[in-house]
Structures are given as structure tokens and as C-alpha cells.
Amino acid sequence: MSESRPDSTPTPTPTPTSVSTSAGGGIAVRTLARLAGCRSSTFLARFAANPAGKLALLLLALTLLTAFAGPFLAPQNPYDPAALDILDARLPPGSAAAAGGTYLLGSDEQGRDLLSAMVYGLRLSLLVAGAGTGLACLLGAALGLTAGYFGGRWERLVLALADLQLSFPALLIALALLALSGPGLPKVALALAASQWAYFARSARVAALVESGKDYIAAARLQGLSHARLLWRHLLPNCLPPLLVILPLQLAAAISLEATLSFLGLGAPATEPSLGRLIANGFAYLLSGQYWISLYPGLLLTLAVTAITLAADRLAAVLDPRRQEG
Amino acid sequence: MARRLLLSFLLPLLLLASPALRAAGLSVGLAADVSSLDPHYLNAAPNIAVASHFFETLVAVDKDGQLVPGLAQSWQAINPTTWEFKLRPGVKFHDGSPLTAEDVVFSLDRPASLTQSPGPFTGFTRAISGKKVVDAHTLRLTTAQPYGPLPLDLASIFIVSKKAAAKATTEDFNSGKALVGTGPFRLVKFRRGEAVELARFDGYWGEKPAWDTLTLRILPADAARLAALLAGQVDMIEGVPGADVARLKKDARFRLEQRVSWRTLFLQLDLFRDASPFVTDLAGKPLAKNPLKDLKVRQALSRSINREALAARTLDGLGVPASRLVAPGIPGHGQQPAAEPYDPEGAKRLLAEAGYPQGFALTLHGPNNRYLNDEQILQTLAQFFGRIGVKTKVETLPLAAYFGRLRHADFSAALLGWGSLSGDFALRTLLGTPDEKSGWGAWNWGRFSDTRVDADIRSALASTDPARRSRAAEAAMDQAMQQLPVIPLHHQVATWALRAGLTYPARIDEFTFAAQVRPR
Amino acid sequence: MTFILRRLLHGAWVLLAVSALVFAALYVVGNPVELLVDPQADPADTARTIAALGLDQPLWRQYLTFLGNAARGDLGTSFIHGVPALSLILERLPATLELAASALFLALLLGIPLGLWAGLRPTSLAGRLIGAASTLGFALPAFWVGLMLILVFAVQLQWLPPGGRGETREVLGLSLSVFTLDGWRHLLLPALNLALYKAALVVRLVRAGSREALAQDYVRFARAKGLTESRVVTGHVLPNTLIPVVTVLGMELGALIAFAVVTETVFGWPGMGKLLMDAINALDRPVVVAYLLFAAALFVVLNLLVELLYGWLDPRVREGRQ
Secondary structure, three states, X not given: OOOOOOOOOOOOOOOHHHHHHHHHHHHHHHHHHHHHOOOHHHHHHHHOOOHHHHHHHHHHHHHHHHHHHHHHHOOXXXXXXXXXXXXXXXXXXXXXXXXXXXXXXXEOOOOOEHHHXXXXXXXXXXXXXXXXXXXXXXXXXXXXXXXXXXXXXXXXXXXXXXXXXXXXXXXXXXHHHHHHHOOOHHHHHHHHHHHHHHHHHHHHHHHHHHHHOOHHHHHHHHOOOOHHHHHHHHHHHHHXXXXXXXXXXXXXXXXXXXXXXHHOOOOOOOOOOOHHHHHHHHHOOOOOOOOHHHHHHHHHHHHHHHHHHHHHHHHHHHHOXXXXXX | OHHHHHHXXXXXXXXXXXXXXXXXXXXXXXXXXXXXXXXXXXXXXXXXXXXXXXXXEOEEEOOOOOEEEOOEEEEEEEEOOEEEEEEOOOOEOOOOOEOOHHHHHHHHHHHHHOOOOOEOOHHHHOOEEEEEEEEOOEEEEEEOOOOOOXXXXXXXXXXXXXXXXXXXXXXXXXXXXXXXXXXXXXXXXEEOOOEEEEEEOOOOOOOOOOOOEEEEEEOOOHHHHXXXXXXXXXXXXXXXXXXXXXXXXXXXXXEXXXXXXEEEEEEEEOOOOOOOXXXXXXXXXXXXXXXHHOHHHHHHHHHOOOHHHHHHHHOOOXXXXXXXXXXXXXXXXXXOXXXXXXXXXXXXXXXXXXXXOOOOEEEEEEEOOOOOOHHHHHHHHHHHHHHOOOEEEEEEEOHHHHHHHHHOOOOXXXXXXEEOOOHHHHHHHHOOOOEOOOOXXXXXXXXXXXXXXXXXXXXXXXXXXXXXXXXXXXXXXXXXXXXXXXXXXXXXXXXXXXXXXXXXXXOOOOOOOHHHOEEO | OHHHHHHHHHHHHHHHHHHHHXXXXXXXXXXXXXXXXXXXXXXXXXXXXXXXXXXOOOHHHHHHXXXXXXXXXXXXXXXXXXXXHHHHHHHHHHHHXXXXXXXXXXXXXXXHHHHHHHHHOOOOHHHHHHHHHHXXXXXXOHHHHHHHHHHHHHHHOOOOOOOOOOOOEEEOOEEEOOOOHHHHHHHHHHHHHHHHHHHHHHHHHHHHHHHXXXXXXXXXXXXXXXXXXXXXXXXHHHHHHHHHHXXXXXXXXXXXXXXXXXXXXXXXXXXXXXXXXXXXHHOOHHHHXXXXXXXXXXXXXXXXXXXXXXXXXXXXXXXXXX
């Protein structure tokens, strides 16, 4: 039975993030190229030199495209309740929508177009994981660099705290924090940061120890540079490479962790589901054969994590050719 | 020779196979975890359901919510503030000792002594101001004011053996030491989180259950519970997931028992603040006045809901559109008042008439792990409201955090489900003018207040005549619902799935009393 | 000896820090009494309940009381069950240990042979497939794989049950389900699910280790001596790859118990992890805190054991620490 509905579903507006992302991508490539000591074009060529690299680039491009250009192309804004129709709930892939159009991958239990929900969900997952890992990197770098540079009691304190974090699995730390703070995506980002910062801190400290012994640092101190300037201008840029190698791997782990937390109900809310939450929503219908709600988001999630992991491996190989190929 | 040998092997096997000689055991899959076997520890449905296999109450409730004699054969109000209960003679506890009025007095006193209880039963014993043992089988209870619902309250207090439970802790009940009741089953073993094993009590006074042994398996995960039924590991389950009902109906190996339950869901609204925390204009800025205080707005919201679609799609048919706060058949519901018809155009008109032609913005709140598909109900409501111009967001919380904030009036529009066997009780708590001293309106955070409704409720509560009570409750309900202080949604449908050869009298209070399962 | 003492002290400090962190953060959560108080209860009853459960004391006093109790083995009483939180955890411990141990066993059973194959024949199709599968094993979300296992084996093929634990038998005072056929039918899918990540890890370790070992001189000498290939592999390559596997797995045991939270949720396995998730949703604070402390203690003990084992295996570590 059909009933009258207000006309068009609101068209998704282009989000600023998509524009800045392509700019950001360009900056990233240039920075990485500089670290590898070559031109951007050479860097990309080296990156894509072997089949794994080519695959990594392809998957990465696919993932980023889906996440950030997807909202333009998605037929529906799944986060707007007024755009949904409960009478279209749980339709199998290929079904026709009451308002016209087709649900290519089926619809979920609220009548959301699964394809649109997956695209929006991927973007959400990437944003949250990115924020969490970014924060972990900043925090870890700050603590690790200062620990390696200043040494003494500060270093011992940082090491002790890092040790504490590293003794426990990331999932447990995140669960503990979310159990106490309550669910929500911003809190998930904080929990991700809290469970990952020690990796960055450890790397940064080792790099700082190595660099601090070098001549140019001693020279800068003799020149009377303040600690802050030294850390920011001289130490940090030279300690970046190991951090940037860890970053994508941690990002992949963060995406998986966010998905797990959302699946357990501690992350994304049901009204704006990330991929993990979509999978959780579909769990109840698995036994009655409505598998698509859980199946496809999982595939997309695997794709994203694989893409970033492969890219991370390849990046490590390019930046440090002495490393053995994984 | 060989043939005789063969026969001597086969005959015992044949005998073993015959149903008459096989031990008849029943296995049931429960949907919620039992936290304790102490019948006075926690007022929660799973605990009550399991306790009812071991213990009984003075007054019992039949499957339609009507009061019937339990351990008390009869009762009556001999004067407005005194009730006399006559106990059934010849009732024995599991340890062989007889039931006396002393045990009843002890059991009525015990809830107040459990100070560690997170959800005590004291609410049901509070009205009793005096107890007098007339003889071994007669008890008189006095109340401070005339109090009609006393028998209903007593239906919630299980009678334990004073001898066995005199100094017992909760652990003593879980281990079985103090678990001495008058019910049809005894405890064999309590494997927390996994199962409760029971054996028939042959000295039971009432109708003998059809089963020698009973296993109540605890399977809170929907998928696992359904799978256990399909695999034959349990003979019956409660709480059949909505998505699987259709499939089970078509499967000849199983049958379903369904009925409209007492659980009614509705949307409570903020009726007392001019600046409600979660109501704004479409741009997010506060409004001059609170649209929810306007009857036309509430009617608009109610009419925008397609209750049929909600019941059919969101609830998979496990809901019946509602217009009252108690289920059909419960005193106070009245004669088949129809649910608000679906009329989105009319709703938009009403909104415009009320002064909100563009609509406004609202956030709905609710629990996410309490009622059937609660989170999804709210999302579907957001769809309906959105279509008439009320831009709606949904926020859900786990129950533990939700109820506290709800009663604290932290929200503007919030979901609540209520199961009551009596309309006057429900109204008193949900819509009675709030009064801390008397406990009225404990859940009326929206602060609806109407003196006529209050008066009707009071006269219902004071009537010791059930028919008069029922009429007064209906009058109160009609008067209240005309003003739509809350938006009724639906009554839940309780579903049980059983092996094809079994039958169970589906209960309005959603309890699963395995003792009542019988072969067809 | 001082090595052991130092590690024990370290463990104690970790526990204290964790307890303080957990307790401090705990009080951000809402009021759990509301869930459990009878809707009909009046404010007087509610106040009495709050007092009885000790929720109205100042924070520091609650913490000190808590520490004192913890030292005596009393980690609080569950709000919902009314029994000591620690006893709830210990009741569920056998189920989780059973799951974790089975997962570890499966991870080794699958991972070592596959890793060895990939290490010995890295350029073959099988070797490359195994390598790709191990990468995939890290990328696949464990909870999703669990759902897919249920979909395929329980719904479509109907070979195995979709959840729950099978029949148990009392062994040494513990209720275990590994000894019954029904138990194994229920254990197989969750154990496989939990083992996935670890198996991928084992494959990578064994592959890398065996490739490294193959390049060593002693292998070439062994071959030159005329030993058969299988002797070379089992006698020389394998043992050297197992040391890093053992040490890594020791540290990963703790992670297995933590990840069991997800597996137990997906398969409805009645272990500690499921208890934690139920407690989180019901705001049963004592159980959440008890679980976190118990898990912390477990990890500390496991780490200690691994360090001692490593110290025993590699004397250089011991000297270095003195």
C-alpha cells in the first residue's frame, strides 16, 4: 500500500572534506616523497613497482573514492529519517523501492538503502579511526620525543605509562574506557587514541635518542636555541619517518577496533551507523536468511582494512629498502 | 534359541521406547537470565517466572490477568480496612511440613528485611498496616486506608517456609538449602547463566504437572534460543524473535502460542516546561513556547504515526495498535476503543493550525535493550514525524542509564513500556498528579495533572467491589486519554513456540510457567 | 632471584595503577540503582537501597574500602545477582579458558603447517596463497567472520549449532564441554573464529622464521651431510622457528582472553567476556570493575610467566637483567 509522501529526498550536499581530502592526499604524497629522498613521481613509481604495490594503490584509491565521493553518488542519505520508508524494510538486493529506484544491495531493517548506508558508514569509520590514530600519533610523538630528549624522571614516567598501555590488548583498554564513559563516536576516538599512543611514543623516543646524539643537535644547542624550537624545528622532522611507517598500520588497526566497538553497541548509534553497527543491526536477521544486511558491510570493511595494510607494508618497503618484504 | 535371545534383547528396548515408561522431561528455553532464586530478592520478571515453579502466592493470576484463588482459598473485605484470607487446607511444603498462617506472615515481613535488594518487593506490602493470625488457616490483614487492590498486591509475594527461610541468605536459596516452597517443582540444581534443573514435587496439592523433570535453559541470545528449539534441544521457547515467526508458522514440527500481552508502549511528553530541552525550531534555536503543551500538536503527532506499518514491519507483527495505557481485557481498558487512524495530511493541517506550518525539531529518547525492537520503534517514529515536518533525532541509552534520567525529566519525548494488571494502578503511577509523600505520579515526569482524573482514580482504588472499580478506572482512562498526555503506540504480542505435540496457555503477563505446559 | 622479585613488584604496581584508573573513571557513569529499583518503590525505599549498597559514601572512602576488600578477595557484590562479583567471574572462567585454549590449539594446528609450507616453498602458488590468506586474516573483522560462519554452517548447511555451549561434564571440579561430542559441536565455530587472527599471526611468524632458518649455514651443512629434506625441516628448521612463536603466543594468550569478549557475544558463549558485556549494558559496576581487575591480574601473571620462560630459554636475557 502506498501513501502520499513529501516529494524529493534531500540531495546530499558536497561536503568540504572531499575537497580538502584530495589536497591532503597531494600533500601526503609530497611529504612521503621528501622523506624517501626523491620526487613525488619517483616515489609513486617506486611504490607501484611490484604487484603488491599496484594492488595497494588500487584498493586504496577505491576505498578513498567510496568514502569521500560516495555521498555525492549515493541515491539516499541514510542518516535522514524522513528519507526512509519503513515499508521498504529488509528488501533483498535488487528490489524496487516504493518511491522509485532500486535497492542494489537490498535495504536494512529501517528501510535504508544498504549501498548508501555502507558508503556513509565507511566514511564515518574512516573519520573516527583517523581522528583516533591522529590523536594517538600527536600525543605519542609529543610524549616520546620529550622523553627521549630530556631523559631523567620524565622519561621514566612516560616509559612506565607506555608500558602500562602496552601490557594490555587495545580492545580491553577501549572496552574499559567505554564501559565507564558510555558509548558514542567521539568517545570511541578518544578510546582509540588511549589504546594506541604508546606505539608512537615508543618509536618517537627511540628516534629522539638516536637523533639527540647527533652533531647538528649539539650545534643547535650551542647556538642557544630553546628546547621548544629545537624539538619542533629540528628533532621532530627527523624523527618522522618511523612514525609515518607505523601510522597506516595503526590506522588499519583502529578501523578494525572501531568496527568491533560499534558492533558491540559502544560506538556508532543506530541512527547513524558505521560499518560495524550495520553488521550488528543485521545480526538479528541472519537466521531467517536475510543475510545481506551483515554480509556486504563486512566485505567493504575488509576491503578498506586490506587496502590500508597493503599500502602500509609497501610504504615501509619504499621508505626503508633494507626492510625485508613482508 | 536364537529367536528367544533376540526377543529377550528386543523386549526391554521396546518397553524403554514406550512413552508411558520413559521419564517425561520438559526443556524450556528462557529469554532472560535469572539472577537469583530467592523469591523476595529482586522484582524482575525472569526471577519471578522461575520462582513461581517452586513457590506460590496467596492470590494467583490466571492467563487473562484475572485474580483466582492460590494458596488462599477465599478472601473478602470484612470491613473497609480489614481483609480476611482463608488458607487452603492440606497444603504441604517440599519438606513435608504443612502451610500455616505463620508462614504467610513471615513471608509478608521478609521483603522489608532484604535491605540489600536492588529492586525490593516492599511496594506490595506497604499497604498492610497490621497482620493477625486468627488460626492456622485464617489470616486478617488491615490497611490504613480502604484499599481495594490488596489481593492484587498479594499476588506478587511468594510464600516461603518460615522454618527453612528463617535466617536464610540469598545464597541459601540459590544452593537449595532454603528453597522450600509449596509449588509443583523442587530444585535439583542451579547452574547460573546456564540452566535451572527441577524435579516434580509429588506432594503438590494442585494439578499434577505432566513432567517428572524440568530444565529451564537460559538462552538470552535470540539466535541461540531459536536454534536450540530447531535442533530439538529444548521443547519450547519464549520470546520468539519477530523475524522468525513466519518461518515457524510454516514449519509443521512446531506450533505457536500468541496473545496480546499487558506490555503497552507509549511516548511520554514534557507537558510542564515552556523551554523543553529537546524541542527547538528547525534551525536549532529555542522556541517561544513548548509545542508539546498544545493538544493539537500532540494530536498531530499521534495521527502521523502509521501504527499498522509499525506493527507489521518494525515489530514483525508482534504488536497491536493501542489507544489506552492498559491492554484489552484489563480493567480500565474499556470496550474496544479504536487506535488513532493514520492521517498524515490531517496531522500537517493540525500542526499548521497550532501555529507550526513549517514544523519544528524534536529529539526522541528511549532504551535500547529493554522492549521488543525499542530502538527501531523510535527510528520508525522519526520517519513518521519527519514526514509531517517535525525533524526528529533519536537517542537511545541502555536501560540502566535511561530510567534514572527519564524520571528526572531530562527528556522532552521519551518511550516507556508499562505492564499492569489494573488500569487504576497504571494511571496512578503514570498520570496521577505527582505527590512525593503518597507516591502518586512516580513516573509522571511530564507532570500531567487533572483533578477529575485523580478523583476517578481514587474512587477506583477505594472500591472493594471489582465491577465498580473497573468502571471508575475506565472513566479515569477515558478522561485522561482525551487530552492525549502521552501518545499510545501499541501493545506487545507475546509469542511462545513449542514442539508440535505440546500446548501452553499463553499468558497476558508474558510469564512462562513451564508447569502449565501439557501434551495435546 | 632479584629478577623475579623485580618483575613481581612491577606486576603489583601495574595492578594498583589499573585499579586506581578504573575506579576513578567509573564514577562518570549514571545511576545503576534506577534500573533495579521497583518502579512502584517510593523515594524512601530508594534511599535505603542506595545506603545499603554504599553508593552515597565519598569517592575516596569507597575506593579505600574497595582496595581493602580486594586484598581479601572481595571484589564487590553484583547489583543484579546479589552474589560476589568474583564468584560470577570464576563461574564463567572455565568456559572462557576452554574457548581460548581451543582457539590456541586450532591456531597452532592450522598455522604451523601452513606457515612451514609457505616458508619452504615461498614462490609456489600454495605459498603465495597462504601468504595472501594470512594478510587477509588480519584484515577480516573477527566478529563479521563469526557471523558468516554462523550463516554458512548453521543456517545454510545446518551442520553446526549457531551458538550457546554444549553439554558439560565435571572434570577436576570444573565444568568443561570439551569432553562431550555435543560440546565440541558447539565449540568448533567459536574456537575457529577466535583462532583466525592468531592463526594468521602464527603463519607469518613460522613463514618468516623458516625462511630465515633455511638461509642459515647449519641447514646447508645438514643438507650437505646428506640428511633427508624432512629430517632437515623437522630437526633443524622447525625448532628454530618455534621459539619466537612460543614467546609471541605467550603474550597473545592474554589478547585471546580479551578478544573472547567479541566471540562470546557473537556465539552467545556463556563465558567471562559475555558477562562483561552484560554487566556493561546493565551498569552492574562491581562486575565491570571486578572483570577489569581480574583481567589485569591475569595478564600480569601471564606476562610474568612468559618473561620467566624467555629468561630460562635465553640466558642472555637473564644476565642482562641482573
